[in-house]
Amino acid sequence: MATYHIETYGCTSNRGESRRIERALRDGGHRPADGPDDADVAILNTCTVVEKTERNMLRRAEELAEDTADLVVTGCMALAQGDLFRDAGFDAEILHWDEVPSAILNGECPTTTPDTEPVLDGVVGILPIARGCMSNCSYCITKFATGRIDSPPIEENVRKARALVHAGAKEIRVTGQDTGVYGWDTGERKLPELLDRICAIDGEFRVRLGMANPGGIHGIREELADVFARNRKLYDFIHLPVQSGSDEVLDEMRRQHRTEYFREIVETFDDRLDEWTLSTDFIVGFPTETEADHERSMELLREVRPEKINVTRFSKRPGTDAAEMKGLGGTIKKERSKAMSELKRRVVGEAYESMVGTRRTVLAVRPGTGDSVKCRDGAYRQIIVQRADERGVEPGDVFELEVTGHNTMYALGAPVDGEKSRSIGAADAV
Missing domain, CATH: 3.80.30.20 (tm_1862 like domain)
Structure with a gap:
């Protein structure tokens, strides 16, 4: 079974994402290494608050790439500025948080919780x-x-x-x-x-x-x-x-x-x-x-x-x-x-x-990075709503939004005024 080393930088949300990644890896039979030198794969969960932080993240990624067989870079800087890692000359996979466990599990089936209870x-x-x-x-x-x-x-x-x-x-x-x-x-x-x-x-x-x-x-x-x-x-x-x-x-x-x-x-x-x-x-x-x-x-x-x-x-x-x-x-x-x-x-x-400009009924599922919420439309596509507190959006809400932009791994959306608490059975895209 593979051994892993995970390092997390930045906010509480990033630490929560790392805990979810680690839980999935442990459920899959993998175990933490004593350090990067002993790991089959290193995971760097990055932050990108200021320019100095960016330089530190690139430097740490280069060090980990030298110390371990495989390096996975995730987190805010990886998603917002992935090209900086790709252009740096070292070998690393740039992944969304949600993709990390399945990528490391080598195509194996996921395991369930030990007692198979919900x-x-x-x-x-x-x-x-x-x-x-x-x-x-x-x-x-x-x-x-x-x-x-x-x-x-x-x-x-x-x-x-x-x-x-x-x-x-x-x-x-x-x-x-x-x-x-x-x-x-x-x-x-x-x-x-x-x-x-x-x-x-x-x-x-x-x-x-x-x-x-x-x-x-x-x-x-x-x-x-x-x-x-x-x-x-x-x-x-x-x-x-x-x-x-x-x-x-x-x-x-x-x-x-x-x-x-x-x-x-x-x-x-x-x-x-x-x-x-x-x-x-x-x-x-x-x-x-x-x-x-x-x-x-x-x-x-x-x-x-x-x-x-x-x-x-x-x-x-x-x-x-x-x-x-x-x-x-x-x-x-x-x-x-x-x-x-x-x-x-x-x-x-x-x-x-292709989703930009459409309206969709979504379910807010989890807190995202900073003041954002991760939502899913009827086809399970991920749409991020930013300034969630200001907009009164929290996990569990069902509402209509308009897709306003996109990243490689998700879309961005803004709630449509007056459309909060729609039925889950409502039309999902217009």
Whole structure:
């Protein structure tokens, strides 16, 4: 399992983001290192208050890049002035806070909380619906900790979801190693029914479906897309990790899908939904990946144009079959990661740019940096509302806003006067 070192600079909000990152890494089986020299990956959560701070951040990033195998830079300076790090000459991945855990987890399935019980974090309810998965990916170490899928009854998960709503949850995140195979251990595919039942709970809240591998979703893609189409409480969002655009590499990874499956799922959701967000993951530099394989991944990204993309540079996990393979050189992995990350920024940036000028009903979910609030529209796109206190916006509010600008990883919005406390079922975009 990987070791990590995390350094945080700046405000309380940044420290909160670092705690969330660290919690996700620990849940994924990773552990803190004694220091940067002993870490597989270093995470620098940056601040950008004044020019002196910027110089200090660049200097510290350069030091960490020399001390550790991989460096991830996140935080305010990374998001506002990412080009300064890219142009500095050292190797680092520039990521949004939300992207850091999945990037470091090496494409592995997320783990649930140790006791698989729901958790209320602010107005967000975390609902683990099962433990384990049905996959045997050659690079994944998580399966050693979680085992095969173990699915509690639908009624039990509905009861937990209802308790979260009664406790004040405005967003329920349905999680698991692979939500798409929920119920397979009992011989049934129960995910569509579970989502219908959760959405039928009385109350004003949203539901986000967590990661679902294409191999588990493909056989229920039409039924599942229909569930999304008829339930306004469901975010029109699906996290579908393809990992590679090459079927040969997918074979070596022992993934339970081919690129054709991935495309067919996307086409089905395109047919059923007017607007939705596709999130996917790519592992760059798998030991058997050729230059032609890498280009197939790039072509798939250009073709499908997901709006959320996690790019992970392959690293070996002890005890996995992929760890025994002869790896690619670090320079090759870095070059391919850089090329895909640049394409990712263009694709995602264009998606957020297309939102500017539209009006959307959003749910305010979490405090952001400084006096801002992170909001989500009906397709789970992130929209930041600044000067939140002045505008009277706080987590849990549902309101209409106009998208006024964008960054690579999110949009910016301003509330429309008189439109606070709209129904979650209201139209999401105009």
